[in-house]
Amino acid sequence: MAQSESLLPLFLILWPLFGAILIQLFGQERRQLTREGIAIAVMGVQLAAAIAQSWSVFSGLLLITAGSGLRVDALSALMGLLINGITLLVLIQSVRYMQKEEEHGFTSPRRLRLYYALILIFAGAMNWTVTTSHLILLYVAMEASTLATALLVAFYRKKASLEAGYKYVLLVMVGMTFSLLGMVILFAAAQPLLGSKALLLNHMGEVARLIPRKAALLGVAFMTVGFATKAGLVPFHAWLPDAHSEAPSPVSALLSGLIIKLGAYALARTVTIFAPAWHGIPLFIAILASASMLIGIIMALVQDDLKRMLAFSSVSQISYVFMGLGLGSYLGIYGGLFHLVNHTLIKALLFLSTGAVMYATGGVRRISQLGGLAKTMPVTSFCFFLGALALGGLPPLNAFLSKFTLFIALGEARLWWALVIAILTGLLTLACLVRAAYMVFWAPAALPEEAGGLTAHEVPFLMYVSMAVLAGLSLLIGLFPNVLYPLLDSATRAVLAVWIN
Amino acid sequence: MIAGQTLVTLTMAILMASVAAVEIRKLRIAAWAYLTQSLLICLLLITYAWLTANGSLYLWAATCLLTKGIIIPWLLLRYIKRVPQIEHKPLLGFALSVILLGLMMVALYRIFYRTIFIMAPVPALLETQVRSLLAGACVVFCLGLWTLLSRRDVIKTVIGLGLMENAVHLILLALAPQLKETTMIGILTNVVAAIFILLYLSADIYRLFGSTDSARLSELKR
Numbered sequence: 085m086a087q088s089e090s091l092l093p094l095f096l097i098l099w100p101l102f103g104a105i106l107i108q109l110f111g112q113e114r115r116q117l118t119r120e121g122i123a124i125a126v127m128g129v130q131l132a133a134a135i136a137q138s139w140s141v142f143s144g145l146l147l148i149t150a151g152s153g154l155r156v157d158a159l160s161a162l163m164g165l166l167i168n169g170i171t172l173l174v175l176i177q178s179v180r181y182m183q184k185e186e187e188h189g190f191t192s193p194r195r196l197r198l199y200y201a202l203i204l205i206f207a208g209a210m211n212w213t214v215t216t217s218h219l220i221l222l223y224v225a226m227e228a229s230t231l232a233t234a235l236l237v238a239f240y241r242k243k244a245s246l247e248a249g250y251k252y253v254l255l256v257m258v259g260m261t262f263s264l265l266g267m268v269i270l271f272a273a274a275q276p277l278l279g280s281k282a283l284l285l286n287h288m289g290e291v292a293r294l295i296p297r298k299a300a301l302l303g304v305a306f307m308t309v310g311f312a313t314k315a316g317l318v319p320f321h322a323w324l325p326d327a328h329s330e331a332p333s334p335v336s337a338l339l340s341g342l343i344i345k346l347g348a349y350a351l352a353r354t355v356t357i358f359a360p361a362w363h364g365i366p367l368f369i370a371i372l373a374s375a376s377m378l379i380g381i382i383m384a385l386v387q388d389d390l391k392r393m394l395a396f397s398s399v400s401q402i403s404y405v406f407m408g409l410g411l412g413s414y415l416g417i418y419g420g421l422f423h424l425v426n427h428t429l430i431k432a433l434l435f436l437s438t439g440a441v442m443y444a445t446g447g448v449r450r451i452s453q454l455g456g457l458a459k460t461m462p463v464t465s466f467c468f469f470l471g472a473l474a475l476g477g478l479p480p481l482n483a484f485l486s487k488f489t490l491f492i493a494l495g496e497a498r499l500w501w502a503l504v505i506a507i508l509t510g511l512l513t514l515a516c517l518v519r520a521a522y523m524v525f526w527a528p529a530a531l532p533e534e535a536g537g538l539t540a541h542e543v544p545f546l547m548y549v550s551m552a553v554l555a556g557l558s559l560l561i562g563l564f565p566n567v568l569y570p571l572l573d574s575a576t577r578a579v580l581a582v583w584i585n
Numbered sequence: 586m587i588a589g590q591t592l593v594t595l596t597m598a599i600l601m602a603s604v605a606a607v608e609i610r611k612l613r614i615a616a617w618a619y620l621t622q623s624l625l626i627c628l629l630l631i632t633y634a635w636l637t638a639n640g641s642l643y644l645w646a647a648t649c650l651l652t653k654g655i656i657i658p659w660l661l662l663r664y665i666k667r668v669p670q671i672e673h674k675p676l677l678g679f680a681l682s683v684i685l686l687g688l689m690m691v692a693l694y695r696i697f698y699r700t701i702f703i704m705a706p707v708p709a710l711l712e713t714q715v716r717s718l719l720a721g722a723c724v725v726f727c728l729g730l731w732t733l734l735s736r737r738d739v740i741k742t743v744i745g746l747g748l749m750e751n752a753v754h755l756i757l758l759a760l761a762p763q764l765k766e767t768t769m770i771g772i773l774t775n776v777v778a779a780i781f782i783l784l785y786l787s788a789d790i791y792r793l794f795g796s797t798d799s800a801r802l803s804e805l806k807r
Contacts, residue, residue, distance in 0.1 A: 220764065224771035231778045238786055243793050250739070250786045250799075254746065257779050258733060261749055264772070265726075265756065269704055272760035280763060298703040 090147040092137045093154040093215045096164065099130055100208040104201040111197035119193075120179045123200040127172040130207065134168040137161055142574060155217035155286065157581075158574035159421070163214040163349055166425060170341050170432050171207045173550035175200070177436050178334040180547045181443055185332065188447075190240055199239060199332075206232040206338070213346050219271065219283045222353070223264050226314060226346055230256045233343060237331045248323075248330035255323040256313055263310020263350075266303040273299035288357040289583040297362075304358050304365055308351070308372070315347030315402045318376040325383075328395035333439025336391060340398045341432035345424055348405045352417065357582050359412025366497060369410025374505040377403035381512045390438050390449045393520055394431065397475065400509060401427045407506070408490045411497050418576045419489035425568065426482040426561065430475045433554035434517075437468040440547055441524065444540040451520055455529035460540045465525040467551040472521040474558050476514025482561040592636070592714040595629040596721035599755075600690065603725050603748055607732050608683055610672045612740050616661040619744055623653035626751055629718075633758060642758070644766045649754065652773045657747060657780055664784040665740060668791045673738040673798045689731075690724050697723040704760075715759055722755035739787040739797045743780060750776045 103126030111119040138161035141147060147156040156164070182199060185191050191199070209232050213225040230253065238249025273295040274282035281287045292300065309320065316324035324344070328336045359365045380400030387393035405427065408420025442449055444461055458465040474481035477488075487510055494503040542548075561568050602622035609615045627650045634642030675682065697720040704719075725748055732745025757764060757772075791797050 218768070220768045221771060224768070224775055227775040227779070231775065231782060234782050234786075238789075241789060246786055246790050246793060250783065250790060253779055253782055253786070254733070254742065257746060258730070258749065261753060264753060268757055268760050272704075275761070275763065302703060 086145055087148055088140070088145045089150060090137075090140070090156075091149060092133055093147055093156050093160075093211075094149045096130065096133055096137065096168070096211040096215070097154075097208050099133070100126060100204040100211070103127075103130075104204040104208075107197055107201045107204070111200070116179070116183075119197055119200050120175070123204060124172070124175050124179075126204060127168065127175050127207065131168045131172050134161075134164045134211075138165050138571075142571060153218045153221065154215045156215050157578040158571070159349075159352065159578045160214045162421070162425070162571055162575045163345070164211060166345070166428050167207065167210045167214065167342055170428060171203065171210075171338065173432065173553060174334045174337050174341075174436070175203060177337075177439065177547055177550040178203075178332075180544055181334055181439055182332065184443055195239070199236065202232055202236050203335075203338070206236070210342060210346065214349055217285050219267050219285060219288075219354070220264070222285065222350055223260060223267060223310075226350060227257070227260055229343060229346060230260070230314070233331075233335070233339060236335045237327045237339075239332055239335070240330070242330075244326075245330040248326035252323045252327040255320070259313025259320055260310045262313075263307045266306030266308075266310065267354075269299055269303040269306065270295065273303070285353050286582055288354060292358045292361045292583070300358060300362060301364065304355055304362070305368070307354055308369065311347040311351045311355070312372065312376075312406070313347075314350070315344045315406065316399050317372060317403055317406060318379045318399060321376070321380070321399045324399055325392050325395040328398065328435075329389060329391040333391070333435060333442055336395075337432040337435035337439070340395065340435055341428045344398060344402050345405075345428060348402060348409060348420070348424055351406060352409045352420070352579050353582075356409050356412050356417060356579060359410060360583060366411050366416075367499075370407055370494075370497075370499050370502045373403040373407035373410065374502045376400070377407075377509045378505055381509050381516060385512065385516050388451050390441070390451055390454070390520065390524065391435070393451070393516070394434050394438065397513060397516065398427075398431055400513065401431070401475065404487065404490055404506065404509075407502065408493060411493055413493060413496060414576060414580060415489065415493035415496055417579050418572055419486055419493045421575055421579075422486035422489055422568070422572050423483065425572070426474070426486045426558070429554050429558050429561075430471050430483060433467060433551060433558065434471040434475070436551050436554070437464050437471060440464045440543045440551065441468075441540075443543055443547065451523050454524045455527045456525070457540055458525040461525075461542045463542060463548045464551065465521075467548070467555045468525065469521045470555050470558065472517035473514075474562070476517050477510045478514065480562045482558045482565075485562065485565050589636075589714040591632050592629065593717050595625055595632065596718050599625045599629070600721055600724060603728050603751075604683070604686060604690070606744055606748060607728060608679065608686065610675075610679065612665045612668070612670060612672055612738075613662065615672070615741070615744055616658055616665060619661065619747055620654065620658040622748070622751060623649070623658070626754060627654055629755070630758060633762075637762065639762055641766055642762060645758070645769055648766070648770055648773055652777050653747075653751065653754075656777055660777075660781055660784055661740075661744070661747075664788055667788050668740060668797050672736070672741050673796070675736055675738075677735075686728070686731075690728065693724045693727055694720055718755065719759040722752045722759060725749075725755070726752035728752075737799050739790060739799050740784070742799060743783045743787065746783070747776075747780060 107122050141161035209229040234253045238245045274291040277294045313320040377400045384393050384396035405420045405424045408416045474483050477484045605618035606615050627646050630646035729745045729749030
């Protein structure tokens with residue numbers, strides 16, 4: 085593969101940080117243009133740059149920024165597209181949502197400035213995570229993304245959000261420390277044989293083949309624990325439902341859509357590379373992931389809080405991604421990445437729709453208190469229902485295809501018991517989400533409007549444009565999966581290339 | 586030989602300081618114990634740099650002093666002023682807790698000392714000093730984890746996290762002294778930022794909940 089020098093990857097990291105500084109410097113209390121305006125403009129340019137970057141990567145180049153250790157292959161480019169696209173959509177949704185929160189007195193203009201600046205810093209940290217080629221810096225960048233979102237989770241500074249923020253930082257920090265230990269163990273074992281090359285992600289294949297058995301398994305186990313904490317798999321999930329439900333809804337979309345995917349990305353870069361050489365690893369991850377997907381969806385079924393239900397369903401869905409990536413086969417990685425993309429789109433859609441419901445009803449998010457919103461909010465209810473069906477794996481929507489790919493990959497690996505659990509989880513997911521969608525949008529409201537019940541109106545255009553884009557993408561990928569095929573294929577090959585080199 | 590002895594002695598002193606940081610119930614003094622431990626780690630870094638003639642380790646020592654010897658203790662002491670001075674009562678009494686901890690540490694040290702080759706199949710470990718350094722670091726790591734699991738006080742939990750990160754620093758020293766200084770700065774910046782955010786949230790938690798007991802953080806347990 086041809087290598088090419090480029091400053092684009094570095095630009096993608098520094099540009100949002102520059103934007104954050106701009107907002108802090110020039111964001112004025114009374115003028116929205118200087119906060120939301122700058123944030124959206126910066127992110128628009130960022131998305132254009134990400135598209136330019138992936139254009140050259142998918143036409144067969146490998147972008148390298150000299151001196152900063154950045155390396156962009158097809159997987160990085162794919163993640164870059166997702167990260168910058170979703171962040172832009174979330175920012176657009178935030179404008180009206182946070183405006184209303186301010187009117188209700190939950191936040192102040194000064195804190196809103198911090199909100200937009202933190203989202204931009206978060207975008208920079210995520211772009212760094214997916215482009216760095218240095219093992220330890222991967223850890224550093226992932227931690228940076230955790231810390232950038234910590235204050236967003238605790239943004240309302242209520243009891244519940246402080247608790248969620250505290251748990252989030254503490255648990256993810258401890259988990260990620262384990263992954264740092266795992267990385268150091270691998271480095272120590274490979275360093276005498278490979279020198280400082282042992283720290284580069286594109287030399288992981290050599291590391292996997294050369295180092296002694298016990299050190300490899302210990303290192304991989306520690307790293308899996310760390311990345312599973314970041315991704316929120318059971319039993320490391322304690323932070324996830326709290327953080328995802330207590331954050332402002334647009335931030336929930338970022339957390340569920342993007343930040344847990346960083347754990348999956350790191351897994352694909354490290355543990356997946358070890359899987360072909362060590363047969364215990366696919367089994368270990370399959371056990372972890374299948375337990376996690378089943379427990380996650382059962383917990384989701386018993387929730388009454390809409391956001392908490394979606395958070396637990398994220399626990400369950402990210403386990404599909406882990407299971408696929410852990411297999412280490414072409415089909416497994418392909419299915420895992422495909423599901424990663426689909427879940428990002430769908431979960432962002434669902435959280436943004438939930439945000440729209442909360443916007444329209446004045447913050448109600450209990451399923452039992454909501455009802456009958458389909459009449460007053462047709463666009464939102466269509467988007468939510470589409471998301472629910474897609475996540476449940478109903479054809480012809482996108483997640484059906486990725487789940488089916490994963491099922492075939494599991495069959496190929498002869499993990500029949502895991503296949504059964506995965507199918508069962510799929511059915512439960514469908515039941516759980518469609519039930520919630522029915523209760524919120526179609527079933528009669530708990531209290532009729534005259535008796536002081538809900539009064540809701542459709543959200544303004546600026547809010548449903550993001551939802552419409554995500555719903556459209558889900559439908560598009562479901563109907564024409566060939567649009568995405570070349571991207572996923574080259575991303576999968578990029579993961580496997582590390583092993584073959 | 587004498588330098589090697591110094592290394593082992595410093596490791597033991599670091600273990601003592603960690604016990605003090607975990608067990609002392611007065612938060613201010615526990616923070617001072619944490620500071621002592623960090624300074625001992627700096628000393629150890631300097632000794633190690635001198636022993637192995639690895640110049641870049643002096644830089645490690647400098648950044649360690651700045652972050653763990655100055656910034657983090659300063660943050661700790663500053664935020665401890667805003668919360669009750671005595672840690673929220675732990676489950677075990679002081680004497681029992683210390684005895685249990687001592688026994689646990691001796692057992693863990695022996696286990697780690699014997700099995701360290703699984704973790705690091707490196708020839709450099711043949712020297713006993715490095716081996717005991719690594720075993721000691723693993724014990725401090727477990728101690729930090731134990732603090733997180735067994736203590737209910739939010740500030741004490743943060744000190745436990747600090748201990749874990751100090752242990753990671755020692756493990757990095759023993760296993761990967763070739764790491765570049767920039768990487769080290771990245772890791773340490775994260776640690777400082779994480780501890781700052783946790784303390785900031787702890788102060789708010791005390792303001793709203795009226796307690797530093799993490800078991801009271803049960804708004805979300807449903």
